[in-house]
Amino acid sequence: MFRVWYSTEDLAHWLVSNTLLSNYPHDFERLAESDASNPNRFHRMPGHLKNILYLDAPDIIIEKDGDPVVAVEISKEAGTGHNSFQRFARIAAAVENGVPAMYIYPEATFITRQSSQRWDRINPNIFYAMERLMQIYNIPALLFYYPTYYRTHRTTCPPNPVQKGLRNDLTFPSAPDANDQEMRSFFDTINLIIQRSLRGSNPLPLINERLIVNRRNWMQTEYVNKGGPNRRWSPDTSTITFPTAALINYLRQFVPPGYMFGDLLTSRDVTVAYQVDARFRGDPYPGALAALDYMRCRVGKTYEDRDKNLVLVWGRVQYNPSEQKISITSSKGSSINDFVSALSSVRSASKCLLGIGTFTSLRGIDIPRYYMQARYGCTFTKVKHVRVYSFFADAILFPDGAVWREG
Template sequence: MNYRIWYSTESFADYIIANTELSKKNVVKKKMFESDANNAKNFHSMPDHIKKILYLDAPDLIVEIDTEPIFSIEVSTEAGTGHNAFQRFARLAASVENNVPAFYIYPEAAIITRQNTQPKWDKINPLVFKALDDVMTIYKIPALLYYFPSDYQDHSVAGTSPHLRHKGLRYDSNRNFAGCPDSTDNEMILMFAAINEIISVVEKSGVINGREKLLGKRILSDRKTFMLQEYATKGGNSNMSPLTATEKIPTEFLLNYLSKYENANYKIGELLRSREETIIYKVDAAFRGDPYPGALAAIDYLLCREGKSFEERKYNLVMCWGNLTIDDNAKTFAIDSQKSTIHDFVSAVKASEGKNILTKDYDNIPSSEIPRYYMQVRYGSMFSKVKHIRVFSYFADAILFPDGALWRDA
């Protein structure tokens, strides 16, 4: 069996190989090019089955066996408060939506230091455990979080952390694995064991049949249970970010708001009308990416999703850029903002389209760009749009601005 590891950082690929059964396998490492938007020269060369995982955002690592992906890994060292824990959530969702198990390495807490204040631990938002569990409930594929090693449990007073200059996080002592988590930490040992279990299962049962067995394996099911325990122990509830930035309204209010775009020749389509209620994710900020794309993806699974596609939602999922004011009497709402405009969205789309080469005449396409041209013929601008535009348009049934709106009809 031949293994191939797609990586963003080669030292992290080496770290995973050295600490798992992959060290005993025939492994080839390959650089992962994340999208046509940020690597137009090389992205088209990525295999199609890898592109499918990258359609929203790229994880740090993808491992495959005989061209079948068997797991992905995402690593973050961010402080975990509020939206931050969900910043990479779209990457995890993209992996699991393609039936590929996902591992998320994230600190239980990280130290933040601000001017004129004492260092303090910024703790993980436990709602991320519930979001990952909801993903697993729908897809029956592991989406497991392991803590990035830190001093949090042994040094509750942040200022006493031996690794204060590294935000209290513990990195591997092997300089060949610079920036990687401490491999001697129990959390990493547990993750390595889970990886080894996946390797064992897929080698015995094949990738397709093996996937169905993974959550029944004790080492993986125990971690799933641990995550739910952490959600409860750390006080997880629905009154946490990003859910505190959402509002549920009757869909009638949304349709009334959008009615200004209707005329004798056009009526809003059936998708929005098919759901009685709508969840609105309110973002009163300048239009941008992180952490909002990941938070939107998490809200979908936490509140809306009932099945494997966006069509299988209990509620519409709408993103609102601005202050939302509900008018119960008129059964509609208003949006006000001095920070965002529909033109911010359109400008980002137009900038991405600058990477599209479909308008070129054949004689003006260099040989090296012909495969990229052909990829764009097949996928259009799917991979050439910037990440946050891809994620917003994938998850949101509608996106609202004070001066414009976008929505799905079906």
């Protein structure tokens, strides 16, 4: 029995209609994306799905007899700058849990601005970030182009500029055109995964299947053809690297004299800082931070397996090499209290039930949710970007404060 968990129902039916899933018993179930966004249902999500949803929810997860076999993410966003990484944490969460991830993203989208019209092309670094995921986990993380008119109208306006040059499906209008060759390749990959799940035992790892190998090779070719190795691309262009000694010196202002920092930060000689000169908020920065981990820092399967620290800075860093010190300024007035407020709001909004003093204070319908929080704490109750930042960043720095981990 297959189950298709979805965030957008139209996409789920589009997927089933165009794959072997339509030939086998299946049902549909709406994803409860987090305890923060759906407190009435999230506690009922199976534990193995919570493992995938701990950072963010993909558009579709397909299960076979209760085991996730593939996650699918579909985006129509313009791919320039940080945007192509906006969903990367969802891809990473699936792969980290041994679940193949498929990402459907436009090669380019046609953007109309006040004074210009043009195709905004995909940032090739997304191919490199996904390749790094596969190198570390040996689990497929594959990208397919959302159908567009880009290849036939590179230098001209597409026939549907209002739809940004995207080619949508006639039967399922919110989905990609199922007749496009990229989507046929995507469906072939889904069918391969379905067939393997039906067989049960498969001596050949999925990532070594010829279909997967060919797609992976195609992604590497696209990375090269689009100039990936020839220059620095976002979000790498928003990073600065400095000795970890400078990081420790910055943190010392927030601790008592003589404080001994743990081994985690100090064991790495170099720190990579991702600079975000903006008000404290979410997208597209959480996904970009996750991608930087794999592109610049990660050498193994956990955050402990890094050869460099990964730090998120809300502002701009000035590094003084002679004094081994950094300073931070924010043109947007970002403050450590923005981070504290995002966490304190979890309790003030009664989203986290762990502060309840007596059993009789619990509503009956909240008892299972209370018990879930007894196990997981408020992991799923915090807003998404706080969850992602706290998972990937070894430290988060503001001009007026910082938080960091020591183990």
